Amino acid sequence: MTNLSRYLRIWLASTRYSLVRTMMFRGDLFIWALVELFWISVNVLMIEVVYSHTSTVAGWSKYEMLLLAGTSMLIQRFLMGFFWSGIFEMGRNVRSGAFDFFLAQPGDPLFMASTRKLEMDGLLNSFVAAGLVVYSARRLGLHPGPSDLALYACMVACGVVIHYSALVMSMSLSFWITSSQGVEGSYFTLMEFSRIPREAFSKGLASALFVWVLPVVVVSNAPARVMLHGFEPSWALGLCAATLVWFALAVAVFRSGLRRYTSASS
Amino acid sequence: MLKYRHAFVVGLQSNLVYRWNFAARSLFSIFHLVFIFIFWGAIYAGNASIGGYGFAQTLTYFVALFVLQFFIGAFNEDYQISEDIRNGLINQFLLKPINYFAYRLSVFASARVVSGALGLVALGVALPFFRGYLVLPHDGWRIALGIPAMALTALIQFSIAYCFGMLAFWFLEIQGFVILSMAVETVLGGQFFPLDLLPPAVFRAVSYLPFYYQAYFPTAILTGRIGLAAAARGLAVQALWAAVLVCVAEAVWLRGLRRHTAAGG
Numbered sequence: 001m002t003n004l005s006r007y008l009r010i011w012l013a014s015t016r017y018s019l020v021r022t023m024m025f026r027g028d029l030f031i032w033a034l035v036e037l038f039w040i041s042v043n044v045l046m047i048e049v050v051y052s053h054t055s056t057v058a059g060w061s062k063y064e065m066l067l068l069a070g071t072s073m074l075i076q077r078f079l080m081g082f083f084w085s086g087i088f089e090m091g092r093n094v095r096s097g098a099f100d101f102f103l104a105q106p107g108d109p110l111f112m113a114s115t116r117k118l119e120m121d122g123l124l125n126s127f128v129a130a131g132l133v134v135y136s137a138r139r140l141g142l143h144p145g146p147s148d149l150a151l152y153a154c155m156v157a158c159g160v161v162i163h164y165s166a167l168v169m170s171m172s173l174s175f176w177i178t179s180s181q182g183v184e185g186s187y188f189t190l191m192e193f194s195r196i197p198r199e200a201f202s203k204g205l206a207s208a209l210f211v212w213v214l215p216v217v218v219v220s221n222a223p224a225r226v227m228l229h230g231f232e233p234s235w236a237l238g239l240c241a242a243t244l245v246w247f248a249l250a251v252a253v254f255r256s257g258l259r260r261y262t263s264a265s266s
Numbered sequence: 267m268l269k270y271r272h273a274f275v276v277g278l279q280s281n282l283v284y285r286w287n288f289a290a291r292s293l294f295s296i297f298h299l300v301f302i303f304i305f306w307g308a309i310y311a312g313n314a315s316i317g318g319y320g321f322a323q324t325l326t327y328f329v330a331l332f333v334l335q336f337f338i339g340a341f342n343e344d345y346q347i348s349e350d351i352r353n354g355l356i357n358q359f360l361l362k363p364i365n366y367f368a369y370r371l372s373v374f375a376s377a378r379v380v381s382g383a384l385g386l387v388a389l390g391v392a393l394p395f396f397r398g399y400l401v402l403p404h405d406g407w408r409i410a411l412g413i414p415a416m417a418l419t420a421l422i423q424f425s426i427a428y429c430f431g432m433l434a435f436w437f438l439e440i441q442g443f444v445i446l447s448m449a450v451e452t453v454l455g456g457q458f459f460p461l462d463l464l465p466p467a468v469f470r471a472v473s474y475l476p477f478y479y480q481a482y483f484p485t486a487i488l489t490g491r492i493g494l495a496a497a498a499r500g501l502a503v504q505a506l507w508a509a510v511l512v513c514v515a516e517a518v519w520l521r522g523l524r525r526h527t528a529a530g531g
Contacts, residue, residue: 025439028439028442031442031443031446032442034442034446035442035445035446035449038446038449038450039449041449042449042452042453042458045453045458046453046458046459049459049463049464050309050459050463052463052465053309053313053316053317053463054309054312054313054316056312057308057309058308058311173290177286177287177290186290186291186294186295186297189294189295189297189298189301190294190297192297192298192301193297193301193304195305196301196304196305196308197308199308200304200305200307200308201304206300206304210300210304
């Protein structure tokens with residue numbers, strides 16, 4: 001418990017530092033908030049264009065698809081807001097030797113490196129993504145109860161942990177390869193699948209890989225299904241199991257990479 | 267020309283240092299093709315044609331776009347240029363008889379040779395799975411117009427990246443602008459969906475913007491989404507945009523240099 005409160009205090013100090021830093025560069029905050037808003041709009045536009053030519057995709061109507069996209073974006077905005085900067089800079093820091101800074105700090109290096117900066121633009125746009133979810137739910141005539149909303153929130157949190165783990169694993173490659181430049185792109189490529197309904201995957205290799213091995217589809221589909229169909233034990237348990245496995249894997253890969261780290265020359 | 271050839275060769279060598287990064291990226295990008303296959307497959311389920319094109323034609327469009335981007339896409343040139351400015355590395359170019367735009371274009375060309383080769387490797391891996399779905403038209407004029415369109419697309423992509431890199435003369439941090447422009451370019455360049463799926467009036471308006479020529483136009487020529495007359499007219503507009511953007515890049519460079527202060531020994 002003492003350890004947990006110590007980490008909470010460290011995180012609050014990082015949050016305070018990030019807020020002060022953000023207020024120093026208000027123009028930057030505005031530009032990045034606009035960037036995030038643009039990407040959300042781009043995804044919504046794509047759904048609009050697709051549904052102007054068809055009425056359903058894998059059995060999902062336009063507003064069900066918007067709900068799924070909104071959920072996927074909500075998870076990504078939380079990841080961007082809470083962890084992106086820290087994990088993204090990890091690659092550069094490992095290459096330059098600046099990662100020493102995190103090793104000298106009073107806490108777990110992964111925690112220290114990945115929670116150092118909060119990006120307010122991502123957190124601001126999580127409201128836009130949540131707005132998209134609420135708008136879609138209203139258009140679908142959904143009235144989720146408190147338990148459904150709580151379950152939805154838990155599943156979104158699980159999704160954030162899975163995204164976090166995937167990104168940590170991607171960036172940990174910088175311990176092995178010369179430069180991790182562009183590796184983050186592979187994360188975005190994989191996360192494209194979170195905008196696809198589960199039903200689009202027919203049984204076979206793609207289903208096994210993207211639904212079960214890499215839970216990119218489950219991450220967004222599970223919370224969206226809670227809103228659409230209520231509690232489904234198989235989806236909830238599957239997501240919880242995937243969260244635990246992915247987080248454990250990310251920590252293992254990061255620690256294995258850290259053992260190779262030899263400061264500025266690595 | 268000799269100095270730019272040397273810049274090309276040095277660029278080639280330095281890009282080969284990062285060959286494993288390029289290889290990892292190109293192999294990972296196969297997942298993007300898988301995404302396209304599954305997502306557009308679901309859209310086409312129950313629809314024989316969307317916007318006048320079948321599933322095979324749309325998949326061919328995205329596969330061609332995927333390969334072309336490796337050969338002509340500007341990936342992080344804007345970042346490299348901004349770093350040159352921020353770190354004062356451009357000072358060395360101001361003292362030498364070398365044109366910075368031409369130098370950067372040579373380095374860009376060398377990077378695209380390496381990424382293009384690795385893109386072909388990725389295509390080679392993906393092709394056995396997609397071959398049955400690809401339908402390429404056999405008109406000879408498509409190659410004759412497609413190759414200059416690709417070259418002009420590369421020039422447009424590079425010039426836009428160059429202009430964004432130049433923003434470092436005015437701003438400390440330019441990544442926000444770069445990613446903002448990337449969102450616009452991705453949509454209006456036809457990377458999210460073929461632009462011909464837009465309402466006709468919007469499609470016509472978009473065809474006059476430079477973004478249309480950043481990816482959609484050469485891909486549409488090569489995959490049979492536009493006819494000869496539209497391709498010839500488009501090539502003229504594209505050449506005009508390339509000329510305008512090169513002039514803008516030069517103007518921004520000259521304006522930026524007025525603000526530049528070279529410090530240190």
